[in-house]
Amino acid sequence: MNVLIIENETYLAQSIASKLADIGHDCHITSVIDLNLKNAYDVILISSSICGDHYEKFIRNNSDSIIIMMISYVSDDTVSKPIKAGAKDYILKPFMIDELIRKIEHYREYKETLYKINFYRSYFNFIEKELNTPTPFQYHPPFVIKSNSQRSADIYAMKYAKEKNIQFEFFSIKEDRYKNFLKNNTSKNTLAYITNLEELKKQDRKDFLDSITKYPVIASIITTDKIIFPQIVDISNIPNNHEIGAEILSVKEYEKAIITKFEGRYPDIELAKKLGMSRKSLWEKRKKYGISRKK
Known part of the structure; x- marks a missing residue:
């Protein structure tokens, strides 16, 4: 200096x-x-x-x-x-x-x-304008944010923290760190934000949601499926809450990306139904794109 x-x-x-x-x-x-x-x-x-x-x-x-x-x-x-x-x-x-x-x-x-x-405050104020966040906030943790994009769920969670003047620890369901948090947070005073619940299979997701009912947790899931939990903030149908600046993919690229991302999460029959195709067509596209079936 x-x-x-x-x-x-x-x-x-x-x-x-x-x-x-x-x-x-x-x-x-x-x-x-x-x-x-x-x-x-x-x-x-x-x-x-x-x-x-x-x-x-x-x-x-x-x-x-x-x-x-x-x-x-x-x-x-x-x-x-x-x-x-x-x-x-x-x-x-x-x-x-x-x-x-x-x-x-x-x-x-x-x-x-x-x-x-x-x-970071300036950045957050900039991106939160992209989401028509419902207010006032009606729930106290634990609650689940259901959205159609991770960006939208994150904005809602951060705006909640800002409004309530609180902080939380960040976890992804893809990692095991959240398990230690739930195990060691005996005082239940520390708030957690856990993302990527869509990565869990249905039974694992149900077990996880059951496990957090007594913890100060905000969880987010990117899905159109019905979610069962006492408190759910559903922002999946709010206009203009799509990913900011997302790249436009061709239909073939979109098919490949969606199959790759969700094939390990749903059985073939259910995934094919969501994609609007037969199970045979799904099998053919997986073979065409060189996607190995996840177990």
């Missing part, structure tokens, strides 16, 4: 610069506040002894920087006013440089975390 050290005690300024340079920071030292400077540095360390009359304007002009006041005593002028103007923190002289570095790293990590949160 680029660090500006505004300090008239030369030895202190050089000591700080040397220690920061050792851990990879680029430091610049001055004893004058430049009121024309605007957000040119990642970090600004200011000695209160040379603030002058216009330091609050300087701090406001550099509000994007991590500003830490280096002070000899605590007062409104050295602490309260600078922080109100936008400084992040202060450190009382004399101080250990390692403590100053700890403060810098703390606010650097905080700034990066805040940036990431804003980025």
